Amino acid sequence: MNIAWLKRLPCGSVRENAPLAKRTWLKVGGAAQVLFIPEDAKDLALVLRQYPVDAPLFCLGVGSNTLIRDGGITALVVQLGGGFAEIHQLDGHRLQTGARGRSVQVAKKAAEWGLGGLSFLAGIPGSIGGALAMNAGAYGGEIFDQLESIQWMDRGGVIHHLPKSELEHGYRHCGLKEGIFISAVFCCPCRVPAELQAEIAAVQQRRAETQPVGVATGGSTFVNPMQDSPITGDRRHAWQWIDAAGCRGMRVGGAEISEKHCNFMINAGGASAADFEILAETVRERVRAQFGIELQWEIRREGIPARHEAESV
Ligand SMILES: Cc1cc2nc3c(=O)[nH]c(=O)nc-3n(C[C@H](O)[C@H](O)[C@H](O)COP(=O)(O)OP(=O)(O)OC[C@H]3O[C@@H](n4cnc5c(N)ncnc54)[C@H](O)[C@@H]3O)c2cc1C
CATH class of the missing domain: 3.30.465.10 (Uridine Diphospho-n-acetylenolpyruvylglucosamine Reductase; domain 3)
Structure with missing residues (x-):
C-alpha cells in the first residue's frame, strides 16, 4: 500500500507497520500495515474520501473483543482518536x-x-x-x-x-x-x-466476583448457543458446555481457559494469537463431540496467521 498521499494530509496520526498487540486486551498479534488515528470526523472524512472504497480497511475500537492474528493486518487500520x-x-x-x-x-x-x-x-x-x-x-x-x-x-x-x-x-x-x-x-x-x-x-x-480481573483477556470467547443439545436435550450457557466438556483450565502455550469463568480465555504469559485460536478450536471440537453443540466465536478474529504458519499449511 503506497501511503505517501496519506502522510501528506493534515489528518491526525499515520504510522506504518504499527504494532497492535498493546492496543488489544488479549495483548497478542502482529502489526497494522498502516495505523491511522483521526482526531475528529474531519480527519476521517479527508482520508476516506481518497482511500479507495474497495481497499481493505478495519476499524479497531479499544480491542476488548478482538484477536489480532500473529501476521498482523494488511489493511488501513482506523482507530478513532480522542476527539x-x-x-x-x-x-x-x-x-x-x-x-x-x-x-x-x-x-x-x-x-x-x-x-x-x-x-x-x-x-x-x-x-x-x-x-x-x-x-x-x-x-x-x-x-x-x-x-x-x-x-x-x-x-x-x-x-x-x-x-x-x-x-x-x-x-x-x-x-x-x-x-x-x-x-x-x-x-x-x-x-x-x-x-x-x-x-x-x-x-x-x-x-x-465472577470474571478474571487484572489479567489479559478478551471477555466471552463464544456467544451463548440458542439451540438445545441433541444429546442432553437441554440448553445451557457457553461456559456451562465448556465446563461440562472438561475444558476449564485447559492450556495451549500461554493461552488458558480461565479457571474463574471458563468462557473467558486469558493470556497467562507469552501467548500468541495462534495459541488462542488453537485453544478455542480445541474447546469447540470437544463441545461438539460431546454435546452436539456448535459454539460460535464472539471474539472477532482479524488479520493473517504468522508467515511460518501460513507456509506450513
Ligand atoms: C473483561 C471483559 C469483559 C467483557 N464483558 C462483556 C459483556 O459483559 N458483554 C458484552 O457484550 N461484551 C463484553 N466484552 C466484550 C467487549 O468489551 C465488547 O464487545 C465491547 O463493546 C467491544 O468494544 P471495543 O471498542 O473493545 O471493540 P473492538 O474489540 O475494538 O472491536 C469489536 C468489533 O467492533 C468493530 N468496531 C469497533 N469500533 C467501531 C466503530 N467505531 N465503527 C464500526 N465498527 C466498530 C470492530 O471492527 C470489531 O469488529 C468484554 C470484554 C472483556 C475484555
Whole structure:
C-alpha cells in the first residue's frame, strides 16, 4: 500500500507497520500495515474520501473483543482518536457520546446526570463504537435498549444519521457492515443519581466476583448457543458446555481457559494469537463431540496467521 498521499494530509496520526498487540486486551498479534488515528470526523472524512472504497480497511475500537492474528493486518487500520471520546448531556433525558467514548465512562456520566438504563455498561470495557458493532450487553440489558440514533461515516467519507429503528440488530450483532460509527445518542428514563451509582458499584462487584480481573483477556470467547443439545436435550450457557466438556483450565502455550469463568480465555504469559485460536478450536471440537453443540466465536478474529504458519499449511 503506497501511503505517501496519506502522510501528506493534515489528518491526525499515520504510522506504518504499527504494532497492535498493546492496543488489544488479549495483548497478542502482529502489526497494522498502516495505523491511522483521526482526531475528529474531519480527519476521517479527508482520508476516506481518497482511500479507495474497495481497499481493505478495519476499524479497531479499544480491542476488548478482538484477536489480532500473529501476521498482523494488511489493511488501513482506523482507530478513532480522542476527539471522538466526548460525552455530553443533551437534555433531561438524553446524552450523546462519540464512538471512542468508553462504555464505562458513559455509564458513570449517565449516573451523574440521573439518566437510567445504562449502568450495565460499567462492566463492559470497550468503546461505544465497539459496543454498537457487537450490540454489547450484560445482565439483561443491551446497548440498543436506550439507543435513540447513531451517526456513521461511509467509505466515501459521508456522514449519515440513523434512528435506531433503521439499524438492524440482534444478539451480539449489528447490521452496519461497511461504515464507521462516529457517535450515538441515548434516550434514558430519569433516575436518582445515587441509585444509579449503586447499580454501577453492584455491576462492578459482580464482575470482580465472577470474571478474571487484572489479567489479559478478551471477555466471552463464544456467544451463548440458542439451540438445545441433541444429546442432553437441554440448553445451557457457553461456559456451562465448556465446563461440562472438561475444558476449564485447559492450556495451549500461554493461552488458558480461565479457571474463574471458563468462557473467558486469558493470556497467562507469552501467548500468541495462534495459541488462542488453537485453544478455542480445541474447546469447540470437544463441545461438539460431546454435546452436539456448535459454539460460535464472539471474539472477532482479524488479520493473517504468522508467515511460518501460513507456509506450513
Ligand atoms: C473483561 C471483559 C469483559 C467483557 N464483558 C462483556 C459483556 O459483559 N458483554 C458484552 O457484550 N461484551 C463484553 N466484552 C466484550 C467487549 O468489551 C465488547 O464487545 C465491547 O463493546 C467491544 O468494544 P471495543 O471498542 O473493545 O471493540 P473492538 O474489540 O475494538 O472491536 C469489536 C468489533 O467492533 C468493530 N468496531 C469497533 N469500533 C467501531 C466503530 N467505531 N465503527 C464500526 N465498527 C466498530 C470492530 O471492527 C470489531 O469488529 C468484554 C470484554 C472483556 C475484555
